[in-house]
Amino acid sequence: TQLLEQSPQFLSIQEGENLTVYCNSSSVFSSLQWYRQEPGEGPVLLVTVVTGGEVKKLKRLTFQFGDARKDSSLHITAAQPGDTGLYLCAGGTNDYKLSFGAGTTVTVRA
């Protein structure tokens, strides 16, 4: 059973459209991270959120951490082909472990 559930599993959109990826859990996390992984590469950190209700913006990407620190979302505005990749959320607790979701594969068509 996945501790962190990501939805949708796959997302294919046209360039210029918006998209949202969700990450949900019944557990409370001290932090939530989002990574993007491109084919043949390791995941690369996009953002870390640590406060319930926190919203962070990185250019066209907006990340939100739920008030109860159990869920998060990633919203991309005006998606571009360069946004294509596997998006992974990861929840941190007070030990050395991060729990990863199964990932959302995003394809942006030109």
Add this chain to the structure above:
Amino acid sequence: DVKVTQSSRYLVKRTGEKVFLECVQDMDHENMFWYRQDPGLGLRLIYFSYDVKMKEKGDIPEGYSVSREKKERFSLILESASTNQTSMYLCASTTGGPSTGELFFGEGSRLTVL
């Protein structure tokens, strides 16, 4: 440019063979991790190490062991490879705790066990 380097990008082994996966980081990080990545399952933690010669089991340690003799190097060992260990293996490192610090990943080692 900071880097985590995994020794082999692709390996093909036979059932029962011993397999070594090597990982080296040049960032002087205390903490190093081995994950396996399977479609639909995400990344699952096999083992991690927070200091030289120290190791802790992750969520799926069965069938694996690790070695950390030097700070920069963390090795994953499959004593007797089995077909269900066919997977992508990712090494990562970070300084401090991983729950807020950035995990730096290698490019991955894709292992096929026949």
